[in-house]
Amino acid sequence: MDTNQIASILKSSELFPIPQGLKLSYGTAGFRGDAKLLESTVYRVGILSALRSLKLGSATIGLMITASHNKVSDNGIKVSDPSGGMLSQEWEPFADQIANASSPGELVSLIREFMEKEDITIGEKSAEVLLGRDTRPSGESLLRAAEIGVGSILGSVAIDIGILTTPQLHWMVRAKNKGLKATENDYFENLSVSFRCLIDLIPISGNKISKLLVDGANGVGGEKIEELRESLSNLDLEIRNTGRDGGVLNESVGADFVQKEKVLPLGFGSNDAGVRCASLDGDADRLVYFYVPLDSSSGEKVELLDGDKILSLFALFIKEQLNALDDDDKEGKQSRLGVVQTAYANGASTDYLRQLELDVVFAKTGVKHLHEKAAEFDIGIYFEANGHGTILFSESFLSWLVAKEKDLTARAQAGSEEHKAVSRLVAVSTLINQAVGDALSGLLLVEVILQHMGWSVEKWNELYKDLPSRQIKVEVPDRTAVVTTSEETEALKPLGIQDAINAEIKKYTRGRAFIRPSGTEDVVRVYAEASTQEAADSLANSVVQLVKSFLGSS
Ligand SMILES: CC(=O)N[C@H]1[C@@H](OP(=O)(O)O)O[C@H](CO)[C@@H](O)[C@@H]1O
Ligand SMILES: [Mg+2]
Numbered sequence: 001m002d003t004n005q006i007a008s009i010l011k012s013s014e015l016f017p018i019p020q021g022l023k024l025s026y027g028t029a030g031f032r033g034d035a036k037l038l039e040s041t042v043y044r045v046g047i048l049s050a051l052r053s054l055k056l057g058s059a060t061i062g063l064m065i066t067a068s069h070n071k072v073s074d075n076g077i078k079v080s081d082p083s084g085g086m087l088s089q090e091w092e093p094f095a096d097q098i099a100n101a102s103s104p105g106e107l108v109s110l111i112r113e114f115m116e117k118e119d120i121t122i123g124e125k126s127a128e129v130l131l132g133r134d135t136r137p138s139g140e141s142l143l144r145a146a147e148i149g150v151g152s153i154l155g156s157v158a159i160d161i162g163i164l165t166t167p168q169l170h171w172m173v174r175a176k177n178k179g180l181k182a183t184e185n186d187y188f189e190n191l192s193v194s195f196r197c198l199i200d201l202i203p204i205s206g207n208k209i210s211k212l213l214v215d216g217a218n219g220v221g222g223e224k225i226e227e228l229r230e231s232l233s234n235l236d237l238e239i240r241n242t243g244r245d246g247g248v249l250n251e252s253v254g255a256d257f258v259q260k261e262k263v264l265p266l267g268f269g270s271n272d273a274g275v276r277c278a279s280l281d282g283d284a285d286r287l288v289y290f291y292v293p294l295d296s297s298s299g300e301k302v303e304l305l306d307g308d309k310i311l312s313l314f315a316l317f318i319k320e321q322l323n324a325l326d327d328d329d330k331e332g333k334q335s336r337l338g339v340v341q342t343a344y345a346n347g348a349s350t351d352y353l354r355q356l357e358l359d360v361v362f363a364k365t366g367v368k369h370l371h372e373k374a375a376e377f378d379i380g381i382y383f384e385a386n387g388h389g390t391i392l393f394s395e396s397f398l399s400w401l402v403a404k405e406k407d408l409t410a411r412a413q414a415g416s417e418e419h420k421a422v423s424r425l426v427a428v429s430t431l432i433n434q435a436v437g438d439a440l441s442g443l444l445l446v447e448v449i450l451q452h453m454g455w456s457v458e459k460w461n462e463l464y465k466d467l468p469s470r471q472i473k474v475e476v477p478d479r480t481a482v483v484t485t486s487e488e489t490e491a492l493k494p495l496g497i498q499d500a501i502n503a504e505i506k507k508y509t510r511g512r513a514f515i516r517p518s519g520t521e522d523v524v525r526v527y528a529e530a531s532t533q534e535a536a537d538s539l540a541n542s543v544v545q546l547v548k549s550f551l552g553s554s
Contacts, residue, residue: 001112005122005154009047009111012152013104016040016145024099026092028366028519030078031099032067035138038075039145044098045077046129046149047111050156052091053127055120056082062173063150064166065133065142066283069217069256070521072249075138077146078166084174084435086368127156130176132169134220134283135243139163165220165284167438174435191441192231194431198448199234201424207454211236212447213277215265217254218243221284221439228440235447240267255281255288255387255439259306260471264292276457278446280439286387287439289446291457305461308341308349310446311383312463314391315339315358317449318379318428324421335397338377340370343489343514344385344471347529352464364488366519367437379425388437393429401426467510468533470540472526476551479517479524489514494550504542508535513543524551 018040024031031041042065049061062080070076079087079095087095094114101107115121129150133139143160150158161172161184168187175182214237216222222242229237241253250257253265258279264272265279274294280287289305315337322335338359341350345362353360359377363369367388374380378397383389393401401422408419431448433441450460483493491498491514505511513528524547528540 001108001115001122006108006112008152008154009108010104012148013040013043013107015148016043018100018102022100024096025519026087026095026099029068029086029368030064030076031095032070032074032076032520035067035073035075035136035142038077038138038142041099042077042142043145043149044101044107045079045095046146046151046158047153048091048095048098048149049079049129049146050127050150050153051111051115051118051120052079052081052087053129053156054122054125054153055118058125058127060128060130060173060176062130062132062169063146064164064169064283065131065136065139065146066166067134067136068166068283068285068520069250069254069281072136072251073138075136075142076520077142080170080173080435082173082177084170084177085371086436089368122154125155127153129156129158130169130173131158131160132162132164132166134166135163135223135249163220163223165224165438165440167285167433167436167440168224170435171433171438188228188231190430191228191444194427195232195234195444195448197427198424198431198445199451201420201427202448202452204454207451209234209236209451210456211238211275212443213268213272213275214239214443215253215255215258215268215277215279216241216243217257217265217280217282217284218247218249218251219254219280219282219284221280221282224284225280225440225443232444234451235444241265250282253279255279255286258290258302259288259304259386262302262304264290264302268292276450278443280443281387284439285437286384287437287442287446288387289457289460291461293458303458303461304466305457306346306466307383307385307387307389308346308466309461309463310387310442311339311341311381311389312349312352313446313449313460314381315353315356316463317452318381318391318425319356319358321421321425322379324417326418336378338374338380340373340380340382342370342384343487344527345383346385346466346469347510347512348464348467362487364486365516371436383437387439387442390434390437390442391428391432392434393425398426398429401429467529467531468536469527469529470533470536471528472540472544473518473521473523474526474544474547474551475522475554476524476547477554478551479522481551482515482517482524482547484514484516488516491515497546497550500546500550501543504539504546508539511535511539513539515543515547 059082370382
């Protein structure tokens, strides 16, 4: 690193002194915290992203300024690698180190050391970083901090691509690095063209299209889905909680709220009984469905169709298409379909997926872990119960599918059941975001599959019945006192807590419970499942008491 470069970092870092006592970790999904404390962090992640681009031969990197489902006063930053996936986990320790460096001098020496280790040189090539943000008011000034961070690495270019959903940014980064059209318009066009293609392949046409109510969480998703609606037919959408009607981001609205609390979001009521509803989270990478049953006497009861149910619907549809492939093909090309869940997946969903004879594997919480496992299959479907997920197609399987489609057309087999199935799979691969979970593309796929099957939301819900479950957040003085096994289902620390949890679990039929420290909020999460709602609640509450007595409550 030459003296000009050192001077550039020293000068810009003076603008963003680190708040006293700030200690951050890259966590489940990047850095998050009170927005007022994050300028130095975001500036430093700007530097990291420029270095990442240089390391990868000037590939385009993405930076997203968002705190997803957190409250509006929080914000955060996460990095997209050139593939559109999350930042390589190998770089997370460096992210932690520079985010916590206490002075400009320490920052420079950490960067110098890391560049030497990673063999990164500045000056030969230029770095490129796309910057996006959600609708949080703090986003604008944090974006400036990121720009200055990127710009402090000489010869680097930061491109502000404005207010976007997290999955849009990841999609654009991926497309850009593949040399494809990569603007927001291209994203919308891609969705509408592949959606149209799947609609045209529906076996029975002419079914009446029923209305879908969308809860936009008062965030960026509502805005974007309104834009997308312009280019869609075969959907009847009504969008609420767009953020323009005075509602607060994520406050009693959005996918995280609906999934965790199992209640209706603001703006929805008993008048909506029987109507299919969908809820997005604050940065539109999560999607859940819900409805109020028509026979619900209280009007408050909500039937939730979470990520597990979306995963099951997708798995069923993909399996149906794979089954329609000619037997000779299946022998020639063993298509491995697999699904990935986390410990938060409802036990009934796992039983159902196994009944479908699917390969079900488990990953740690956080999409970076699920994505990695899903990429091992020809078609890998992953979902967190909270509604973050997607379907990955391996490059080799996709090339095989495309060649197969051409071959069938050449053999005048266009219109055969096999040809249709192949075309559907190809269209799903372009509709569904290959970079990260995407509420917009997920919603379009759910809608087209329901039309394909001729199913109502109730019928879809009947695939299996969720085991009653309860999730509770516990505020404790130090959540890092909880250390779990790599599967996250057993607590190794504090010593003795797991035995106490096990003793509680034993008291319940189909009881299951675990605790883990959140990677995005300052809480310990408690999850419990049992054969009745009362039992799940009671098991969760006894585990909460154990957490409080072992860790103290704050
Ligand atoms: C139980 C739960 O929903 N955890 C969420 C939440 O992580 P925590 O580490 O549990 O705070 O936010 C992550 C990022 O959005 C998401 O990937 C994950 O599934
Ligand atoms: Mg999110």
